Amino acid sequence: MxxxxxxxxxxxxxxxGICPVTRMADKLGVVTADGQKLKEVPAISxxxxxxxxxxxxxxxxxxxxxxxxxxxxxxxxxxxAQGKSxxxxxxxxxxxxxxxxxxTINTLLMGVVDSxxxxxxxxxSRDNAGKTGTTDSRxxxxxxxxxPNLSGAVWVGAAGAEQVSMENITIGGVYHPKxxxxxxxxxIWKDAMSGALDGEPAPDFNTVHIPKPEKDKKDxxxxxxxxxxxxxxxxxxxxxxxSDRGRGxxxxxxxxxxxx
Numbered sequence: 001m002x003x004x005x006x007x008x009x010x011x012x013x014x015x016x017g018i019c020p021v022t023r024m025a026d027k028l029g030v031v032t033a034d035g036q037k038l039k040e041v042p043a044i045s046x047x048x049x050x051x052x053x054x055x056x057x058x059x060x061x062x063x064x065x066x067x068x069x070x071x072x073x074x075x076x077x078x079x080x081a082q083g084k085s086x087x088x089x090x091x092x093x094x095x096x097x098x099x100x101x102x103x104t105i106n107t108l109l110m111g112v113v114d115s116x117x118x119x120x121x122x123x124x125s126r127d128n129a130g131k132t133g134t135t136d137s138r139x140x141x142x143x144x145x146x147x148p149n150l151s152g153a154v155w156v157g158a159a160g161a162e163q164v165s166m167e168n169i170t171i172g173g174v175y176h177p178k179x180x181x182x183x184x185x186x187x188i189w190k191d192a193m194s195g196a197l198d199g200e201p202a203p204d205f206n207t208v209h210i211p212k213p214e215k216d217k218k219d220x221x222x223x224x225x226x227x228x229x230x231x232x233x234x235x236x237x238x239x240x241x242x243s244d245r246g247r248g249x250x251x252x253x254x255x256x257x258x259x260x
Contacts, residue, residue: 002108002116004132009045018044027096028059028069047133053153056144060130061151063109066206067102068093100208107207113145121145121186123193126202130189132181138166143185145193148203152193154185 013021018040025031025038032038033050041048054072062069070093078086109129113122117132121143130145140157156171156179158164166179176184 002111002114004112004117006046010042013042013045018042021045024096027094028062029071030055030059047135053144053155056142057146057151057153060144060146060153062096063102063105063129064146064148064151065102066099067095067097069096099206103206103208104210106205107210110205110207117180118143118145118182118186120182121190123147123190123197126197127205128193129205130186132186134179134181137163138179139163141166141179141181141185143181143189145186145189147193147197148205149200150193150197152189152196154189154192156185156188 021044022038022040030038030051033052033055038044038049058070058072070091073089073091075088078088080086106129109131110127112118112132113128113130118130121130121132122128126147128145128147130143133142133144134140140155142153142155144151144153146152156166166184167177169176169179171179171184
């Protein structure tokens with residue numbers, strides 16, 4: 001996930017099928033930019049449909065909200081010229097996935113901004129996670145990221161039917177041999193989120209322990225070479241380095257529309 005290896009997602013589609021993916025997309029409110037449902041085709045694993053930044057930001061807000069999806073609402077309040085408040089639409093929420101599944105996704109996507117393709121987008125002062133995206137010929141570049149209390153999406157590309165290949169291109173006075181999601185949209189997201197979250201609480205994600213088979217096997221082999229009579233310091237079920245985490249509030253739902 002952190003290194004954005006697409007072949008893994010193609011294999012996943014082969015293993016589980018397309019229908020579970022489209023059903024989850026429906027639960028996350030993921031539709032194409034013209035409001036249509038995603039097509040059930042194998043290439044869905046790579047991303048073949050045009051999306052709006054609002055749709056992507058709000059879907060990722062579901063991960064921040066520990067699996068609860070909330071419809072986005074653009075309007076916070078309406079007041080007449082006479083000072084009378086008018087009712088505004090309310091967000092409706094539903095369970096899209098278990099908290100455990102959302103926590104696992106959050107843990108994986110934290111690796112993208114920590115040591116993966118989204119390093120240039122990573123916030124240093126709070127927990128954050130996200131995913132980069134770049135289309136063929138670099139016609140579109142994305143970064144969608146979130147903290148436990150705010151989600152946002154950045155898209156860089158040409159509007160409408162025009163397709164601009166973002167290779168050997170100057171954007172904002174900076175020359176780019178090739179545009180990547182983590183290198184142009186990522187820093188934009190970082191600047192916008194840093195400003196939006198300035199002075200706001202910085203809750204933690206509820207992370208889960210995801211074993212690394214090779215490392216865990218080596219650690220076990222190293223322990224096996226020690227004194228067999230020495231009692232273990234670990235208790236069953238303890239996570240290495242994560243036992244003091246899990247106090248995050250995960251209240252990101254419904255704010256995807258506020259993303260940059």
